[in-house]
């Protein structure tokens with residue numbers, strides 16, 4: 001069975017499943033409708049993969065902070081990791097595997113919070129399937145692309161439904177929603193406070209990967225190579241079916257990130273004010 005068939009089988013058998021939605025989703029879906037649509041399909045919970053990306057960031061920062069000589073090539077891009085393994089095995093030692101990819105980190109959160117549920121990654125990339133099956137078989141992640149999800153929705157005849165608007169993510173994280181844009185890790189972590197500009201290199205596009213690796217090998221000053229195989233990052237992943245160009249896709253992701261961070265800001269202010277008024281009583 002391929003991945004969409006496995007998912008259809010799980011849903012038909014009413015097995016408990018959790019949807020892990022990659023942060024590129026605003027390119028193809030609207031929030032909050034998509035959370036409701038996935039629940040009508042049969043998902044018990046819907047969580048953002050940006051929640052796991054937060055753990056990815058913390059782990060990467062720890063590595064760089066604890067060892068001033070540490071140098072990392074980021075590993076969330078499954079295609080790039082495979083390129084290193086096959087064409088540049090001597091660079092494997094630099095892959096930041098101590099920091100789980102956002103998909104893997106989110107699956108660990110799901111396993112802890114929702115025991116007995118199967119983690120289903122919905123995202124822009126076919127290669128994540130390889131990462132799930134070859135690198136982390138013990139997590140039993142099923143990885144499907146947005147394109148493939150269309151067939152799954154069609155199979156169960158689940159349509160868009162405007163009344164789903166009040167459905168929310170069960171786990172959300174606004175700060176790391178920029179992850180699918182090239183440089184997302186460098187932007188959303190505190191790495192810029194830790195490293196100088198010339199110690200960080202951000203690269204995207206398969207045609208730029210070889211040169212970037214040469215620079216990483218020859219310039220030991222570079223401590224973080226934040227690299228994604230698709231041009232512009234995961235926003236141009238092969239599992240996305242969208243008429244939008246790269247700028248429009250980037251804009252969609254930024255817009256959703258802004259909405260979330262504004263809400264976080266206002267929620268914090270509201271909580272602070274509530275705390276203040278309680279302390280006066």
Ligand code: SF4
Nearest residue numbers: 077125229230234237
């Ligand atoms: S950059 Fe492309 S190949 Fe790499 S993880 Fe993202 S979508 Fe997949």
